[in-house]
Amino acid sequence: MELEQPDPLRAGHRRRILITGSGGQLGRALQREFAADDLVALSHKEWDVADPPNSLLQGRFDLVLHAAAWTDVDGAEADPQGAAAVNIGGTANVASLGSPLVVFSTDYVFDGRKREPYVESDGPNPLSAYGRTKLQGEAAAGAEAWIVRTSWLFGSTGRNFVRTMLRLGAEREEVAVVDDQRGCPTYVGHLAHAVRELVDTDRPRGVWHLAAEGDCTWADFAEAVLSEAGLDCRVRRVSTEELGRPAPRPAYAVLRSERAGAPTLPHWREGLRACLAALGEG
Numbered sequence: 001m002e003l004e005q006p007d008p009l010r011a012g013h014r015r016r017i018l019i020t021g022s023g024g025q026l027g028r029a030l031q032r033e034f035a036a037d038d039l040v041a042l043s044h045k046e047w048d049v050a051d052p053p054n055s056l057l058q059g060r061f062d063l064v065l066h067a068a069a070w071t072d073v074d075g076a077e078a079d080p081q082g083a084a085a086v087n088i089g090g091t092a093n094v095a096s097l098g099s100p101l102v103v104f105s106t107d108y109v110f111d112g113r114k115r116e117p118y119v120e121s122d123g124p125n126p127l128s129a130y131g132r133t134k135l136q137g138e139a140a141a142g143a144e145a146w147i148v149r150t151s152w153l154f155g156s157t158g159r160n161f162v163r164t165m166l167r168l169g170a171e172r173e174e175v176a177v178v179d180d181q182r183g184c185p186t187y188v189g190h191l192a193h194a195v196r197e198l199v200d201t202d203r204p205r206g207v208w209h210l211a212a213e214g215d216c217t218w219a220d221f222a223e224a225v226l227s228e229a230g231l232d233c234r235v236r237r238v239s240t241e242e243l244g245r246p247a248p249r250p251a252y253a254v255l256r257s258e259r260a261g262a263p264t265l266p267h268w269r270e271g272l273r274a275c276l277a278a279l280g281e282g
C-alpha cells in the first residue's frame with residue numbers, strides 16, 4: 001500500500017489528526033500538544049480498536065497517533081488473547097486506515113539483562129505477555145510507521161505511579177516500593193512534545209527510543225515524588241520477588257536513542273515537577 005508522506009511544511013497548519021485511546025494519560029497529553037490541529041480524538045467507547053474502523057472514521061487523516069492499548073501488564077498474563085486483540089489486532093486495524101502513523105511501544109520488549117542503555121538496534125526479548133503483544137504490535141504497525149518506544153509513563157490524569165504514590169503517601173507512614181528495576185520515568189507532556197518534533201520534522205520512519213533523561217529505580221522515583229510533594233512517608237525498598245507481581249518485568253530498562261536527530265526529553269525530575277504543577281492547577 002502506498003502511504004502518503006506528511007508534508008513537514010504543513011506542520012503549524014491545521015492537519016486532520018486522529019488520536020486513538022484519547023481518554024488515556026498519553027492520549028490526553030497528545031490532545032494538548034496537537035491542539036492547534038484539527039483533532040478527531042476517539043475514546044475506548046467511541047472506537048474499540050479491536051474492532052474494524054467504524055463510521056466515525058470517515059475521510060483521510062494527515063496523521064494518526066495511536067495511543068490506545070491494553071496497558072494492564074499483570075492482567076495480560078491472565079488474558080494474553082485479550083491483550084493481543086487490542087495490542088496486535090487493534091494496531092493492525094489502525095494501520096489499515098493507510099494514514100501516516102505513530103504507534104507507541106515499550107521498554108518491556110527487552111529482557112533487561114543489559115546494564116547499559118537499550119538502543120534501537122538492540123534485539124528485543126520480551127519477558128511478559130504484555131511485552132510480547134507490544135512487540136508484535138510493532139510489526140502490525142508496518143514498515144511505514146513511526147514506532148515510539150517509551151517507558152514508565154506518568155501524567156496528571158489516569159492511573160499511574162505518581163498519582164498512586166501521592167495517594168498512598170497521604171494515607172500511610174510507609175510504602176514498600178521495588179528497588180531492583182531501573183528505568184526512565186517519562187512525563188507524558190514531554191513525550192507528546194517529542195512526538196510532535198518527530199513528525200513535524202518528518203524524521204525517518206521506524207523505531208525511535210524516546211524516554212526522559214536520567215534513570216532511577218521505582219523506589220528512587222517514589223522518594224522523589226513524596227519529597228517534591230512534601231509528604232511525610234518513608235519508602236521501604238523491596239525486591240521484585242518480595243512484591244510477587246504476576247508479570248515478570250525487565251530489571252534494567254533504560255532507553256536511549258542511537259539515531260541521528262532523535263528528539264531529546266527533559267530529565268525525569270523535571271517531568272515530575274511539571275506533572276505536580278499540572279496536578280496543582282487541576
Ligand SMILES: NC(=O)c1ccc[n+]([C@@H]2O[C@H](COP(=O)([O-])OP(=O)(O)OC[C@H]3O[C@@H](n4cnc5c(N)ncnc54)[C@H](OP(=O)(O)O)[C@@H]3O)[C@@H](O)[C@H]2O)c1
Nearest residue numbers: 021023024025026044048049068069071104106150152153
Ligand atoms: N504506561 C506506561 O508506563 C507505558 C510505558 C511504555 C509504553 N506505554 C505505551 O504508551 C501508550 C499509551 O499508554 P498510557 O500510559 O497512556 O495508557 P493508558 O493511560 O492506560 O491509556 C490507554 C487508553 O487506551 C484505551 N483502550 C484500552 N483498550 C482499548 C481498545 N480496545 N480500544 C480503544 N481504546 C482502548 C484505554 O481506555 P479504558 O481505560 O477505557 O480501557 C485508555 O484510555 C500505550 O501504547 C502503552 O503501551 C505505556
